[in-house]
Amino acid sequence: MTKAAVKGLLGRKVRTSLTAFAVVLGVAMVSGTYVLTDTISKAFDSIFNDSYKGTSAVISGKEVVTGSTSGTAPVPASLLPKVKNVNGVDAAAGAIFDVRGNTDFAKLIDSNGKVISSPGGAPNFGWGIDTSQPRFNPFTLEKGKWAAGPRDVVIDSNTASKKHFNVGDTIGVSAQGPTRQFHISGVAKLGSVSSIGGATFALFTVPTAQQVLGKQGQYDEIFIAAKPGVSEQAVANEVKPLLPASATVKTARDQAKDVSSDAQSGVDFIRYLMLAFAAIALVVGSFVIFNTISMTLTQRVRELATLRTLGASRKQVRRSVLLEGLIIGVVASVIGLALGIALAKGLNALFVALGIDMPQQGTVVRGRTILVSLLVGVAVTVLATWGPARRATRVPPISAVREGATLPRTRLARNSTRTAAIVLGLAAGLLIYGLFAEGLATGTVLLTVGLGCILLFVGVGLISSRLVGPLAAVVGAPAERFGGAPGRLARENSVRNPTRTARTAGALMIGLALVALIATLGAGVKNTDKNAVRKQVTADYVVTSSNGFESFIAGAGDAAAKAPGVEVASSVRADKARALGSDIDVTGVDPATIGQVYAYGWTKGSDATLGTLGTNGAVVKKDFANDNHLAVGSNFTLTTPAGKNVPVQVKGIYEPPNKDFDPLLGSVSIPQRTFDSTFPRPKNLFTFLNMSGGESSQAAAGIERALAPFPDAKVRTESSFVDSRTADFDKILSIFYVLLALSVIISLFGVVNALVLAVYERTRELGMLRAVGMTQRQTRRMVRDESVIMALIGAALGLPLGIFLAAIITRALRSQSFAFSVPVLILVIMAVFAFVAGVVASMLPARRASRLNVLNALQYE
Numbered sequence: 001m002t003k004a005a006v007k008g009l010l011g012r013k014v015r016t017s018l019t020a021f022a023v024v025l026g027v028a029m030v031s032g033t034y035v036l037t038d039t040i041s042k043a044f045d046s047i048f049n050d051s052y053k054g055t056s057a058v059i060s061g062k063e064v065v066t067g068s069t070s071g072t073a074p075v076p077a078s079l080l081p082k083v084k085n086v087n088g089v090d091a092a093a094g095a096i097f098d099v100r101g102n103t104d105f106a107k108l109i110d111s112n113g114k115v116i117s118s119p120g121g122a123p124n125f126g127w128g129i130d131t132s133q134p135r136f137n138p139f140t141l142e143k144g145k146w147a148a149g150p151r152d153v154v155i156d157s158n159t160a161s162k163k164h165f166n167v168g169d170t171i172g173v174s175a176q177g178p179t180r181q182f183h184i185s186g187v188a189k190l191g192s193v194s195s196i197g198g199a200t201f202a203l204f205t206v207p208t209a210q211q212v213l214g215k216q217g218q219y220d221e222i223f224i225a226a227k228p229g230v231s232e233q234a235v236a237n238e239v240k241p242l243l244p245a246s247a248t249v250k251t252a253r254d255q256a257k258d259v260s261s262d263a264q265s266g267v268d269f270i271r272y273l274m275l276a277f278a279a280i281a282l283v284v285g286s287f288v289i290f291n292t293i294s295m296t297l298t299q300r301v302r303e304l305a306t307l308r309t310l311g312a313s314r315k316q317v318r319r320s321v322l323l324e325g326l327i328i329g330v331v332a333s334v335i336g337l338a339l340g341i342a343l344a345k346g347l348n349a350l351f352v353a354l355g356i357d358m359p360q361q362g363t364v365v366r367g368r369t370i371l372v373s374l375l376v377g378v379a380v381t382v383l384a385t386w387g388p389a390r391r392a393t394r395v396p397p398i399s400a401v402r403e404g405a406t407l408p409r410t411r412l413a414r415n416s417t418r419t420a421a422i423v424l425g426l427a428a429g430l431l432i433y434g435l436f437a438e439g440l441a442t443g444t445v446l447l448t449v450g451l452g453c454i455l456l457f458v459g460v461g462l463i464s465s466r467l468v469g470p471l472a473a474v475v476g477a478p479a480e481r482f483g484g485a486p487g488r489l490a491r492e493n494s495v496r497n498p499t500r501t502a503r504t505a506g507a508l509m510i511g512l513a514l515v516a517l518i519a520t521l522g523a524g525v526k527n528t529d530k531n532a533v534r535k536q537v538t539a540d541y542v543v544t545s546s547n548g549f550e551s552f553i554a555g556a557g558d559a560a561a562k563a564p565g566v567e568v569a570s571s572v573r574a575d576k577a578r579a580l581g582s583d584i585d586v587t588g589v590d591p592a593t594i595g596q597v598y599a600y601g602w603t604k605g606s607d608a609t610l611g612t613l614g615t616n617g618a619v620v621k622k623d624f625a626n627d628n629h630l631a632v633g634s635n636f637t638l639t640t641p642a643g644k645n646v647p648v649q650v651k652g653i654y655e656p657p658n659k660d661f662d663p664l665l666g667s668v669s670i671p672q673r674t675f676d677s678t679f680p681r682p683k684n685l686f687t688f689l690n691m692s693g694g695e696s697s698q699a700a701a702g703i704e705r706a707l708a709p710f711p712d713a714k715v716r717t718e719s720s721f722v723d724s725r726t727a728d729f730d731k732i733l734s735i736f737y738v739l740l741a742l743s744v745i746i747s748l749f750g751v752v753n754a755l756v757l758a759v760y761e762r763t764r765e766l767g768m769l770r771a772v773g774m775t776q777r778q779t780r781r782m783v784r785d786e787s788v789i790m791a792l793i794g795a796a797l798g799l800p801l802g803i804f805l806a807a808i809i810t811r812a813l814r815s816q817s818f819a820f821s822v823p824v825l826i827l828v829i830m831a832v833f834a835f836v837a838g839v840v841a842s843m844l845p846a847r848r849a850s851r852l853n854v855l856n857a858l859q860y861e
Contacts, residue, residue: 016328018292018749018752018753018756019288019289019292019293019328019753020328020331020332020335021332021746021749022284022285022288022289022292022332022746022749022750023282023285023289023328023329023332023333023336023377023380023381024332024335024336024339025281025285025336025339025742025745025746026278026281026282026284026285026336026376026377026380026742026746027282027332027333027335027336027337027339027340027373027374027376027377028336028337028339028340028343029274029277029278029281029282029340029343029742030275030278030282030336030340030372030373030376030377031336031337031339031340031341031343031344031369031370031373032339032340032341032342032343032344032346032347033271033274033275033278033340033344033347034271034340034366034368034369034372034373035340035341035344035363035364035365035369036270036274036344036347036348037267037268037270037271037274038364038365038366038369039344039362039363039364040267040270041264041267041364042362042364043193043196044260044263044264044267045260046191046192046193047099047190047191047193047196048099048256048257048259048260048263049191049256050138050190050191050192050193051097051099051138051190051191051256051259052138052223052252052253052255052256053138053191053252054134054135054136054137054138054223054225055135055136055223055224055225055252055255056224056225056226056230056232056235056236056251056252057224057226057232057235057236057239057249057250057251057252057255058221058222058223058224058249058250058251058252058255059075059079059083059221059222059224059239059243059247059248059249060072060075060098060220060221060222060247060248060249060250060255061073061074061075061220061246061247061248062246062247062248062643064246064578064639064640064641064642064643065576065577065578065583065639065640065641066576066583067576067583068575068576068577068641069550069551069574069575069576069683070575070641070642070679070680070681071098071220071641072098072220072641073246073247073641073642073643074215074218074219074220074246074642074680075094075218075219075220075221075222075247076217076218076219076244077094077217077218077219078217079219079222079242079243079244079247080092080093080094080219080222082242083222083224083239083242086235086238086239086242087227087238088226088227088230088234088235088238089224089225089226089227089235089238089239090225090226090227090228090230091133091135091136091224091225092222092223092224092225093130093133093136093222093223094130094206094219094221094222094223095127095128095129095130095136095206095219095220095221095222095223096126096127096128096129096204096206096209096210096213096215096219096220097127097128097129097138097220097221098220098221099259105123105124105125105126105175105550106124106125106126106173106174106175106201106202106212106213107124107173107174107175107200107711107712108124108155108159108171108172108173108200108202109171109172109173109174109179109711110163111163113172113708113711114711115174115546115711115712116159116163116200117198117200117546117547122198122199122200123199124199124200124201124202125199125200125201125202126173126175126201126202126204126209126212126213127201127202127203127204127209128203128204128205128206128207128208128209128210128213129203129206130205130206131146131147131205133223135225136223136225138190138191139154139188139189139190139191139203140188140189140190140191140192141154141186141187141188142157142186142187142188142189143160143166143167143186143187144167144168144184144185144186144187145185145186146185146186146203147185147186147203147204147205147208148185148205149205149208150205150207150208150211151181151182151183152182152183152185152204152205152208153171153173153182153183153184153185153202153203153204154184154185154186154187154188154202154203154204155171155184155187155188155200155201155202155203156187156188156189156190156196156199156200156201157187157188157189158189158196158200159200160184160187165184165187166184167184167185167186167187168183168184169183169184170182170183170184171184172711173202173212174553174710174711174712175212175213175214175553176212176213176214176553176681177553177555178553178555178709178710179709179710179711180212182202188203206219213681214681215681224236224239224249232251232252232253233251236249236250236251245643246642246643274347274739277736277739277740277742277743280510280511280514280740280743281742281743281746282376282380283510284507284510284511284743284746284747284750285380285384285746286380286381286383286384287384287503287506287507287510287747287750288507288746288747288749288750288753289325289328289380289381289384289385290384290385290387290388290503291500291503291504291507291750291753291754292750292753292754292757293321293324293325293384293385293388294387294388294391294500294503295500295753295754295757295758296757307320314393315393317393318389318390318393321385321388321389322382322385322386322389324385325381325382325384325385325386325389326378326381326382326385328381328385329377329378329379329380329381329382330374330377330378332377332381333373333374333376333377333378333381334374336373336377337369337370337373337374337377340369340373341363341365344363350735350738351735417463417466419462420459420462420463420466421463423455423458423459423462424455424456424459424460424463426452426455427452427453427455427456427458427459428452429452430448430449430451430452430455431448431449431452431453431456431808433448434446434447434448434449434452434812435449435808435811435812445812446812449808449809449812452808453805453808453809456801456804456805457510457513457801457805460509460797460801461502461506461509464502464505464506464509464797465498465499465501465502466498467502467797468494468495468498468501468502468505468793469495469498471792471793471796471797472491472494472495472501472789472793473491474796475789475792475793475796476490476491476494476785476789479491479785479788479789483781483782483785485774485778486774486778486779486781486782486785487781487782487785489769489782490781490782490783490784490785490786490789491785491786491789493758493762493782493786494786494789494790494793500754501754501790501793502793503750504750504751504753504754504790504794505790505791505793505794505797506794506797507746507747507750507794508744508747508748508750508751508790508791508794508795508798508834508837509794509795509797509798509801510743510747510798511740511743511744511746511747511798512744512794512795512798512799512802512830512834513797513798513799513801513802513805514740514743514802515737515740515744515798515802515826515830516798516799516800516801516802516803516806516826516827516830517802517803517805517806517809518733518736518737518740518802519733519802519823519826519827519830520802520803520806520807520820520821520822520823521806521809521810522729522732522733522823523821523822523823523826524806524810524818524819524820524821525661525726525729525818526726526729526821527819527821528658528661528818528819529658529661529662529725529726529729530722530723530725530726531657531658531819532656532657532658532661532662532663533662533664533721533722533725534718534722535599535656535657535658536598536599536656536657536663536664537597537598537599537664537688537718537721537722538596538597538598538599539568539570539597539598539688539689539690539718540689540690540691540694540695540699540717540718541688541689541691541695541699541700541703541715541716541717541718542686542687542688542689542715542716542717542718542721543556543557543560543684543686543687543688543689543703543707543713543714543715543716544685544686544713544714544716544721544724545712545713545714546711546712546713546714548714548716548721548724548725548727551573551574551575551683551684551685552683552684552710552712552713553683553684553710553712553713554571554573554682554683554684555710556684556687556707556710556712556713557569557571557684557687557713558571559706559707559709559710560687560689560703560706560707560713560715561687561689562706563689563699563702563703563705563706564699564702565691565692565693565698565699565702566689566690566691566692566703567690567691567692568593568596568597568688568689568690569593569687569688569689569690570589570590570593570594570596570597570598570687570688571590571672571684571686571687571688572587572588572589572594572664572665572684572685572686572687572688573587573588573589573672573675573676573679573682573683573684573685574586574587574588574666574683574684574685575640575641575675575679575682575683576641577638577639577640577641577646577668577679578638578639579636579637579638579639579667579668580628580636584624584666584667584668585666585667585668586638586666586667586668586669586670586675586679587665587666587668587669587670587675587685588669588670588671588672588674588675588676588679588682589610589665589669589670589671589672590671590672591610591611591613591671592610592611594610594669594688595607595610596690597688597689597690598664598665598688600619600652600654600656601654601655601656601657602652602653602654603622603653603654603655604631604632604652604653604654605619605632605651605652605653605654606652609651609652610652612651613651613670613671614671615671615673615674616646616647616648616649616670616674617648617649617651617670617671618648618649618650618651618668618669618670619650619651619652619653619654619668619669620650620652620653620654620667620668620669621653621654621655621656621659621663621665621667621668622653622654622655622659623655623659623667624667624668625650625653630650630653631650631653632650632651632652632653633649633650634649634650635647635648635649635650636648636650638668638670638678640678640679640680641679641680642678642679642680644678646670646674646678648668648670662725664685664686689703689715695717695718700715700717703715744833744837747794748837748840748841749841751787751790751791751837751838751841751842752841752842752844752845754790755783755786755787755841755842755845755846756844756845756848758786758845759783759845759848759849759852763852766779766849766852767852767854767855767856770852770854771854776850776851777850779846779849779850780842780846780847780849780850781846782849783842783845783846783849783850784838784839784842784846786842787838787839787841787842787845787846788835788838788839788842789838790838791834791835791837791838791841792831792834792835792838794834795830795831795834799827799830799831803822803827806820807820
């Protein structure tokens, strides 16, 4: 039986290859995901380990507030001489160096006056290292020499290569003030990593870095080397009593582990997201495998019955079919594993193209990647083969002597309508309960609706065979109308075996339904977000950073305010603080002007309330007030990233429109003067401008001239500002579409498989058609039209289902003011894509069908 299984596979090379390819792509996605994320993880580990390789212990400021734009609390420079005098310390050096990316940034400016940055928002580091002590220097000099004076800078090798900078050139650097020009003294890389993704760095002397970044008298970290014989932990313990409350000391190993945790959590998110899409691809692949093997077994009824007649038991037949699936799974998984390494390169190129550049250092293929890829590929293939294998055992031996015998229908197939009705009824019950029941928590609603959507998906798949006839009549009408007899035959062929057609179209249905779901939800999010921003901003122009989301130099806002024609200028500072047990966004506003450019939705107070803020007043969002039981007159304390405590009193409460979508101001807003005096190195998030003549090209040009010394600041009209707030959604959706494209490609192989097997199955029929006058061209057209009809049936099932699921989810999120919006253009593109995909999928089968030898086909059995 083993030999029979192997010979059978070798005798059906094309069908076996097409079946295996569905597994190859799914496994490639799994292995590619692991290879890519493991490679990124290794690069991050190398960065963090290299950063402290010559260090025994590290003193750094505590992270009082997570994710603050001003970073951790500073380490006073006065601490360094005290540390050097500790008995166990051999050497120590202060540094402006926070490899986590929380430090203030120094942005490099190219020869055209533009900021050198990644579209994905990678950080632009500004660092200062004491290069006189090489043991503490984590950088590797590639060209030139280290910075030695106040006008010297060392830049990263990636920037030097891409922007054609050489040692001796002049480069602009924008940090805490207007752009300054520096002499490039050298080119370096961080440790042994050739690239730190899209990030750039400007490396100064420590005094220069302190001055450029506004950290006079402060360090980010103090590196410590222990004397021979003193352990890392021992020297850390000796230094600890010297530290202020805002600082902490860790061994170099613990420091590297700590700073890597945030980066690794981001890598884990990418890994799990991509594995989710890999799972979708494997599910679609299992549909293809199940359908292909079922069709193959149907065509081999007499072969299987003959084996039974010759003495093979039901168990042997089942094992033979499962062995075929196992062989396909093993071979496909091995190929998919190898292909995944190349796919990892492609995925990284995709991220780079979208501005999401990640650090790279070689290619990492771990044992876990090999094991998981092989297990998943083999398991999916064998499970998809199990059902057909069981059916194969039910072939009666008498079928060996009877032409036209078929496999017996399964119990599920016989009761598919009843099962579908039950599943759809359960789905409807869960959806109705989740959408309309009162008093349910948001988590309960999402869980109930999610289960309902999954059951709805399954129910539509079960009932789809009943829908094939009506759908084929609709989508096949053009083929029948314009294609004549071949078009009519194509439509009739597509409904000859509704179950088979439904399974073939079902794989495509899954991919297109998910595309429609994501596109519809994405359109709803974008429109909701745009409406939310539009209702908040009443200014003519908004000055932001170049990417629209980072903070920028406060001096840029002051410069914009002096532009000709500016009537009202109101800058909004932004940072994070800790209040009432949680980290929150805090904004610093000008009480005299903010009400003229920003529309507060007051629930307690009015624009007049802003004039009563004084020095310790605050306006808070309604959600923050409700969560913390605050009312007008309530007092609480803000703790800044530097560890300062700021007592404030609630003067007003407001609720922004669409409160869960892009509120431009923080949970707490305080007077700008108070913000500037308590938050380190304050920066603007926005500067709102009203012009005496409204929007005009002349006004915009005047503002741009005023902002010329600040290349990271960009002026936008109110409408372009609204659009910029949703620009990143398009990048995210593009990534989702590309990842889902793999599932759609796999489903197309299912169509190819079905058509190849249909041509094989209808060999004699095709011979008869050719004998009575059908031309090769008409034969190709018939197969092509049949492929297009199947693809359009998948689209007709998938696209409405995806829209319906999006509508259900939108309804479930009604408490978040989520809007429903149908992306008509995307859906039209998907429908056209289904048509084109059907044409492409038919090429090989149509060619094979048209080239059949008529005489051989007529005598074929």
